[in-house]
Amino acid sequence: MTGDAVKAKNGSMVAYDGQMAFKKLSGGGEGLRGMVTRRITGEQMTVMEVSGHGTCWFADRASEINLVSLQGDKLYVESSNLLATDAGLRTGTSFTGLRGASQGNGLFTTTVEGSGQAAIMSDGPAVVLRVSAQYPLTVDPGAYVAHQGNLRQSFQSGVTFRTLVGEGGGEAFQIRFEGDGLVYVQPSERNTVAGEV
């Protein structure tokens, strides 16, 4: 860094050299309105602003870190998977519908918008999958980490009477992505409602 700043998850700094200042941004650093929205939607994140000269290293519980560069497009990521962003990127919340509920992450997700770089965390290195018009993609909610671009997501449920008698297909809930963009999946599944049926 040369005098500029990044936003990062509180307490994720592991080392730095040079001169750094760490400032906590209450309620996600989006002002009062953002703070209230985050409270209501359950997408709280504790963020700090790091500025100064030198190199700063971030890490969290030895998760894999994936860099995403944005050129004016929007990244949708769970607040628990977001490690750091350039200070120039705007963060916000958006409604995800049933997908969020099936992941156990609530109905809302965090968005990162603008131009710059963001670091997202995953359990094991994320696989980046391109979605285009002729290739829609279906993802297990437990393995979904983030997506970017112009994508429509729809929620698929395969719950039938078989699920109820314990003979389900094991993949009862799925998210289908259509449109044009990228989806990040991790080689591991969170414990979700969907994983149990």
Place this chain on the structure above:
Amino acid sequence: MTYGTPGVVVHDPMTLPADDNVNSYTFCVELKGTQWFLQKGKMIAYYGSIDFNGIGHGRLDRLVRTSFHSPLHASDWVVAEGSGKMLLADRAFDVNSYDLDQGNLTIRAGNLLAFQPSLALKQSIVPGFLTLIGTGTFVAASNGPVVFMEPPIRVDPQALVGWADCPSPCHHYDHGYMTGLMGGLRAMTGLGGASGEEHQFEFVGAGTVLLQSTETLMAEQATGAVPQQAGVPGARGGHTGPAQQPGTPRLPGQLGDLQRRFGL
């Protein structure tokens, strides 16, 4: 508009490998109207149209009859069917595929992720293990990369993933170190230097032994109960031969052996 980050590989159905690893932790299976067995919940994403059905699905009866011989274990398995490319992963463990050609391989039940129906899955006589017989590909997870060893070899119980073609896995105890009164005390208390390696599995004969590079076991996966019959290892309630203290196996050096050792 193109998305993506310089230096980051982006996969689409054209660039994804067919039946090969995407990275060390993710495996891609290509389905062309074919079927695969997989453990519940190990699919992370797929392109194309793929159906997942429980083993109990009526239409799959014939398939299950020919290649699935672990009836009480069936609720943990599903059949993927359709066309497209499917990504498999398991809790960020290393995954790898193995080809069998008219062969047999026995693997710890928790490590097996998926297999082609041209292979037959059977419960092993060794409790907690499954055996695959036939020709085809299967995918297995391990804690750290797998190494292949040739018998004769003695391996640490926690590092064992499976074995192929060699019929005689057995227990091996380091008797020279563990017998006698002092040896017994050492084994029981750890005082005087128990190395923790007095017990191994021994393999002899021709074949291959698969080891993982840590001694952290993957979670056990129930293989289902075996028929309650006399002579079936692991079956409860059957006649178990001469009177033995129930429960614990008797290692040399256990106090129960002392009277025999002193000729009492």
